[in-house]
Amino acid sequence: MTTVQAQKTEPLADERRWKALAVCLTAGFMTLLDTSIVNVAVPSMERGLHADAADLSWVVSGYALTYGLCLVPAGRLADLRGSRQVFLTGVALFTLTSAACGLAPTGGWLVVFRLLQGVAGGLIAPQTSALIMQLFQGSERARAFAAFGSVVAVSTAVGPLAGGVLIEVFGSWRWVFYLNLPIGLVVFATALRLLPRIAPRGNAGEGFDVPGVLLLGCGAFALMLPVVQEQAWPGRGKWALVPVAAVLLVAFWAWERRQGRLGRGPLLDLGLFSLRSFSLGSLLSLVYFAGFTSVYFIYSLYLQNSLGYSALAAGTAAMPFAVGSAAAALAGGRLVVRYGRGLVVIGLLAVALGVLGALAAVRLVPGPEAGWAAALPLLVAGVGSGLTVSPNTTLTLAGVPVRRAGAAGGVLQTGQRIGSAAGIAVVGSVYFAHLSNHGRAADALRLGFVTALVFVLVALVLAVADLRGPSTSG
Incomplete structure (x- = not known):
């Protein structure tokens, strides 16, 4: 069984490291929130900017594209120049581009600023895992990755809810971006004070x-x-x-x-892939994100377009998943040290059970009460997700040398972004094709859920394969 191994280097004796982690997690929450918060604002953008379909598509997907492209180079740059410097640059750029997005006069300019915002998000993201690898070890590292997993789960799930609230209160899509301004300013100021000045992890003389x-x-x-x-x-x-x-x-x-x-x-130390748990864990993360993000995507579409839910109501209906995921991720940080990859297997089984339960709930209660009927299964799936994401991150990076932590974290998160995009494309295609050909939204949702479930089961096979393999030697 794969277990978390302590690094041979001692952690830095910095009493502020948990506060520094909180700063990084806040920035991570802000960047991940922007992957989903924009979805509910698209109709308002279309009316306010007279934007065409191509512009709106790029506003949504362009951010994920540039975000994903920058993760590995940003991680490697941090290995050479230091995480603190790259993190501060990313936060400053993200804050400025968020303001620019909110002020965009046309759809074309909004696309440009949105692409730059994705670049900034890609600069920020790998620094959290790198900081955790540098400052924590053993059970503390597992707890830190648990907090990171909670942020990933909650930010993805509450984005549409937060967007719906902002549009409802302020009456404009622009506040979806203005929300980042106070957060970005506070994060930048506190990062200047709290983030440690640690020497770069790369070898002297290495170039970019x-x-x-x-x-x-x-x-x-x-x-x-x-x-x-x-x-x-x-x-x-x-x-x-x-x-x-x-x-x-x-x-x-x-x-x-x-x-x-x-x-x-x-740029990427290919020796990382000789680590069995890193290879399998990275692939597991890619496949799992293809499954769980696509479930929420088609479920939100079904509630709004077929059952008449508002954006706010649809976001609220998905909250059981976010709550279960956040709570279980924190518990998973304590349990992963004891149970290793077996905990991920349990988590994936719970996700599969929750998706099947939600599928059954929508079938038995096909009308407007479907959101209530699916709440308990989504809670179960959320608990399973919390026992999957953060423990898998901990186990995947356990044997990675600290000097390659930035690039390794970039690889892991790049897989998550590619997996999310691929899952939404595949599951979305199944959903829309059935809806177009047969016009029955409930049947289209069920087929989409089954397709997403296949991704989850493939991730489960990978987790079992790692469970049955040799232990990581650290």
Whole structure:
């Protein structure tokens, strides 16, 4: 069984490290909230800016695209320059671009500022896992990753609810972005005071691998673009980018191997993938995020478009999942040290049970009361998610050298973003295709749930495979 191993280096004796972690988690919450809070504001943007469908699609998906593209380079940059510097730069840029998004005069300008906002979010995200790897070890590290897992779960789930509240209170979509201004200013000021000045983790003399960044960026862009634009770009021509992506990513892999052999400091240390738990855990994270984010996506569409729920009501209906996930993630941080990957297996079983329960609830109560009927199954699924995300993060990064923590965290979160985009594209296609051909929303939702459940079960197989494998030696 895979267990959490203590790093050989001693943690920094900094009494402020939990406060520093809270600062990073707040910034992470802000950036992840923006992946979903915008969804409920799209109709208001369309009316207020007279934006066309292409602009609106890029407002939603462009952020996820640039966010995901920047994660690995930002993690590597932090390994070379220090997490504090990259984090402060990201927070400052995110705050400025949020203000620019709120002030955007046209749909085109909003797309530009939204893409830049995604870049800023990608700069911030890997620094949290890197900070945890640097400042904590053993059971404290597991607790820190538990808090991180709670933030991931809650921010994703409460985004539409927060967006609905802001639009209801202020009457404008612009406040979806203005919300980030006070948060960003407070985070920047407190980060200046609390984040430790730790020497960069990379080896002296290592440079930044620009060709590696270009190959990975272009490859990931070609892979993610048809996925995030699946609904906006009709036809099959867009999938021609997938083999292009494969060629670029193979070239990236070959280039990184060459950089490693020559000792020139690769963007991504391919030796990380020789760690069984890192490889399986990263793949598990990708597949699981494809499942659980797509469940919420189609469920929200069903409640609003088919049952007449408001954005606020639909967000409220999903709260049991967020509450269960946040509470279980905190408990998972304590339990993962004792139970290892077995805890993730239990979590994934609970998610599968919860999705099946929600599917049954919608079938038995197909009308407006479906939100109430699915509340308990969603709570069960949320508890399972909390026992999956943060423990898996802890176990996946347990054997990673601290000097590669930024890049490793970037890989893990890149997989989460690609998984989310791919899951929404696949499950969304199943949902919309059945709705278009047969017009029965409840049946379309059930087929979508079954498709999402397949992703969850694949993640379960990966967790069992790691459970049955040799222990990570740390």
